[in-house]
Amino acid sequence: MPQEFWRWKEYNWHAPDIAWRNAKIITAGVDVGSVSTQAVVMVDGKLFAYANRRTGSSSPDSARRAMDCALEETDLALDKIHYVVGTGYGRVNVPFAHKTMTEIACHARGANFLYGASVRTVLDMGGQDCKAIKIDAQGKVVNFLMNDKCAAGTGRGLEVIADLLQVPIEEMGELSLRVEKEPEPVSSTCVVFAKSEALGLLRKGWKKNDVLAAYSRAMAHRVAALLKRIGIEKEFVITGGIAKNSGIVTRLEKELGIVARKPDFDTQIAGAVGAALIAKKMKDER
Amino acid sequence: MKNKIGYLCTYVPEEIIHAAGFLPVRIAPSTTPPTRADAHLQSYTCCLARSCLDQALAGRLNDLAGVVFAHTCDTMQGLADIWRESFPNLFVETVVGPVALNSPHAQKYLVAELRRFVAALEQHFDVRVTEDALRASIRIYNTRRRALADFYARRAEFSAVQWFNVMNKALTTPPEAISDRRSATSNQQSAIENQKSKIGVVLVGATIDEPTLPQILDDLGARIVADDFCNGARYFDTLVAEEGDPIEAIAARELTRATCPCKHRALDDRAERLLKLVKDNRADGVIFYHKKFCDPHAWDYPPLAAALDREKIPHLLLEVEQVAPVGQTRVRVEAFLEMLSEG
Numbered sequence: 001m002p003q004e005f006w007r008w009k010e011y012n013w014h015a016p017d018i019a020w021r022n023a024k025i026i027t028a029g030v031d032v033g034s035v036s037t038q039a040v041v042m043v044d045g046k047l048f049a050y051a052n053r054r055t056g057s058s059s060p061d062s063a064r065r066a067m068d069c070a071l072e073e074t075d076l077a078l079d080k081i082h083y084v085v086g087t088g089y090g091r092v093n094v095p096f097a098h099k100t101m102t103e104i105a106c107h108a109r110g111a112n113f114l115y116g117a118s119v120r121t122v123l124d125m126g127g128q129d130c131k132a133i134k135i136d137a138q139g140k141v142v143n144f145l146m147n148d149k150c151a152a153g154t155g156r157g158l159e160v161i162a163d164l165l166q167v168p169i170e171e172m173g174e175l176s177l178r179v180e181k182e183p184e185p186v187s188s189t190c191v192v193f194a195k196s197e198a199l200g201l202l203r204k205g206w207k208k209n210d211v212l213a214a215y216s217r218a219m220a221h222r223v224a225a226l227l228k229r230i231g232i233e234k235e236f237v238i239t240g241g242i243a244k245n246s247g248i249v250t251r252l253e254k255e256l257g258i259v260a261r262k263p264d265f266d267t268q269i270a271g272a273v274g275a276a277l278i279a280k281k282m283k284d285e286r
Numbered sequence: 287m288k289n290k291i292g293y294l295c296t297y298v299p300e301e302i303i304h305a306a307g308f309l310p311v312r313i314a315p316s317t318t319p320p321t322r323a324d325a326h327l328q329s330y331t332c333c334l335a336r337s338c339l340d341q342a343l344a345g346r347l348n349d350l351a352g353v354v355f356a357h358t359c360d361t362m363q364g365l366a367d368i369w370r371e372s373f374p375n376l377f378v379e380t381v382v383g384p385v386a387l388n389s390p391h392a393q394k395y396l397v398a399e400l401r402r403f404v405a406a407l408e409q410h411f412d413v414r415v416t417e418d419a420l421r422a423s424i425r426i427y428n429t430r431r432r433a434l435a436d437f438y439a440r441r442a443e444f445s446a447v448q449w450f451n452v453m454n455k456a457l458t459t460p461p462e463a464i465s466d467r468r469s470a471t472s473n474q475q476s477a478i479e480n481q482k483s484k485i486g487v488v489l490v491g492a493t494i495d496e497p498t499l500p501q502i503l504d505d506l507g508a509r510i511v512a513d514d515f516c517n518g519a520r521y522f523d524t525l526v527a528e529e530g531d532p533i534e535a536i537a538a539r540e541l542t543r544a545t546c547p548c549k550h551r552a553l554d555d556r557a558e559r560l561l562k563l564v565k566d567n568r569a570d571g572v573i574f575y576h577k578k579f580c581d582p583h584a585w586d587y588p589p590l591a592a593a594l595d596r597e598k599i600p601h602l603l604l605e606v607e608q609v610a611p612v613g614q615t616r617v618r619v620e621a622f623l624e625m626l627s628e629g
Contacts, residue, residue: 089613089617101624102617102620102621102624103617104617104621104624105621105624105625129614140625141621141624141625142625143600143625144621144622144625146614146617146618
């Protein structure tokens with residue numbers, strides 16, 4: 001089988017030292033995105049287990065697979081979880097969810113938990129869209145903006161370019177930064193047009209790194225426009241899969257003149273973490 | 287003889303068309319993507335212009351004896367010319383009303399323009415538009431506007447989709463059909479469940495022509511507490527005086543009704559009206575429902591948004607083409623409603 005350059009690693013994690021049997025409340029969040037699905041389990045508001053998987057053609061199956069994967073190496077069973085919130089574009093199709101919330105509210109809450117209460121602006125760069133969210137100290141949404149309906153400047157777009165250039169998706173960011181001179185951005189971030197533009201550059205004899213740089217710069221520029229429209233307040237953080245691409249993050253920071261807080265966790269789980277926290281709040285209030 | 291005359295904008299005086307013996311019907315965009323209209327209009331013209339022209343070119347408006355435009359935006363002006371050239375035998379007229387409604391000459395000018403329009407109708411169709419007929423038509427349309435206002439006053443009892451259906455049906459049916467509240471809402475079972483919902487929103491835009499957004503609001507348990515649409519409250523918010531010269535009275539209504547962004551009354555006219563709509567109806571937020579490429583509403587948006595910001599009233603901007611994409615629209619609206627709700 002030929003190498004699939006776009007394919008990022010699916011994985012799970014669990015906290016070895018949390019005894020869920022003594023817990024007061026166990027909640028979960030499942031974020032069924034257009035490209036990836038995460039399930040996060042929290043025990044008394046602490047991260048207990050999570051998994052990150054690709055979304056398949058069926059949202060219910062994707063949700064189940066992610067949850068099974070999160071619980072796989074633990075002795076916790078799904079029916080022991082008190083409350084589950086579904087989020088993401090497939091949120092209404094999480095079969096075991098008690099309630100749904102939009103990924104906007106969940107990323108806001110998740111960013112507040114993972115990065116801290118000083119966060120005021122969250123950029124969620126996801127698989128198929130992009131959201132600029134302003135939040136308060138409690139992680140509640142104050143205002144938000146979403147990009148247009150096309151896949152420009154999104155994870156799916158990156159996957160397409162990874163495949164075209166035959167560069168593993170995890171390495172794209174670093175490679176794009178290794179250029180002698182920053183090239184002009186590609187003129188289009190529409191995935192289809194950008195792909196043909198990138199092909200054109202390759203034919204002209206451009207190096208992969210330069211093509212990557214040109215594409216990353218265009219993506220950063222487009223996302224920066226979204227953030228400028230909503231107005232950036234410190235602290236600024238990025239969630240979602242693209243936060244892991246240093247090429248785009250660096251260029252975005254440069255264009256905005258602001259540094260994003262660096263995460264010490266997987267930014268892709270922010271939405272599901274937020275959903276699990278909202279689940280806890282909902283359960284507490286019942 | 288064909289007895290209907292189509293119009294695209296509610297600045298077209300229905301009463302005059304009606305008094306000339308025709309049924310004025312609003313031409314509304316359909317949900318079918320245009321194909322024929324693309325030969326005449328760029329893809330960056332609004333879906334209203336493209337879809338309405340497309341229906342005409344497809345022969346779906348062949349039952350119309352004429353089409354009347356009002357001078358509002360550039361697109362409508364251009365569209366009137368394309369229509370005239372595409373259907374040389376059709377009665378196509380543009381009523382060129384004043385833009386500066388606060389001008390001391392606006393009334394006099396509009397009266398002259400309306401009289402010119404009356405003469406054009408009379409000449410083309412060989413009819414007489416009498417003062418008596420005008421007075422009768424004014425009464426009929428006032429009755430319909432009152433019925434719609436009455437329905438509107440009780441809108442809390444109805445779902446957003448029902449509100450949408452009533453408004454959209456009203457402008458395409460004979461005015462006599464909707465003469466009281468009961469007929470305005472016949473076939474409409476009151477949506478009791480809707481009364482439970484807590485979040486109230488004001489909708490603002492040019493026209494709303496397909497029910498995706500109302501359906502989403504119903505699904506999420508939000509209520510439309512007021513609107514500022516051409517085919518919504520702006521249509522019936524002001525009546526025509528039933529005394530005095532009828533043409534003078536029709537002109538006076540056009541100058542005093544709630545303004546559309548193509549008209550000017552005062553710098554903060556629309557912002558003040560919007561703030562009043564929010565306060566009077568105790569709305570939690572505002573949803574701007576814009577048609578893509580609609581310049582007048584896009585130009586008005588920044589000052590309206592700023593006015594809302596000053597009053598700390600949350601708002602959401604939706605830009606849609608012919609049919610709002612369900613998933614994309616729903617996530618925006620749902621996140622907005624989550625933002626408005628406590629907790």
